[in-house]
Ligand SMILES: Cc1ncc(C[n+]2csc(CCOP(=O)(O)OP(=O)(O)O)c2C)c(N)n1
């Protein structure tokens with residue numbers, strides 16, 4: 001089933017990062033840090049983990065992927081285009097008037113999006129609804145993946161859903177929190193401390209796995225383990241580096257909602273191309 005080697009996936013993730021930079025500089029607005037940090041997770045999802053068909057986005061047996069932190073959608077668009085959902089040229093329409101690629105995802109515009117998001121805190125509740133519906137319909141072969149931001153989990157609604165999923169043993173839910181330690185106004189632990197994060201989720205009835213979210217193999221393995229857990233919903237705490245791959249953006253919360261200017265984009269692309277060269281040379 002694994003069509004790609006880890007090295008090939010790393011190369012794809014690096015290409016996706018380049019596309020994110022191109023999209024953001026063309027748009028002149030948007031979020032840089034989260035999408036760059038999530039590129040490895042999205043590559044792993046679309047190129048290995050998810051059961052899906054880019055040519056048939058409504059396939060009735062597909063897994064569901066909800067992007068609850070909708071502001072990170074550039075990474076989803078860039079990954080979907082690489083996976084064959086639409087032409088990569090369309091990526092440059094990000095945030096333009098009338099585009100299918102809105103700054104926050106709109107389900108009805110683009111086939112393959114499962115939800116409209118942007119207002120934080122809703123994705124896990126939506127996952128609970130889908131999981132319950134599948135249970136009622138006796139659908140056992142579809143998983144529901146939800147990606148959330150760590151700052152997003154300041155929202156009370158997340159914990160209501162967490163309690164509901166734990167109580168109902170919604171074992172088809174695999175939630176991934178982008179634990180990048182930043183949110184809009186600063187480091188998470190300065191704005192609203194989340195620790196001890198693992199124990200909090202465990203107390204709500206979840207099976208928790210901690211991984212390096214910039215390690216594609218870790219992401220794939222954690223999701224495989226998550227699918228094998230039958231008695232609880234699964235939370236993957238994915239530690240990522242916001243702005244990953246672009247030196248001057250890494251771990252700086254000011255890049256949460258800022259795009260690169262022309263000069264910064266050229267610098268970023270140069271750095272990513274160098275990284276791409278390194279990944280390729282490791283192949284040989
Ligand atoms: C309900 C709601 N409140 C506030 C916002 C504004 N907002 C957008 S992103 C964000 C920060 C979220 O932090 P995190 O999920 O950690 O995202 P990251 O900065 O890591 O990309 C906030 C407060 C929103 N989109 N929705």
Ligand SMILES: [Mg+2]
Pocket residue numbers: 149150151152178179180181182183
């Ligand atoms: Mg964050």
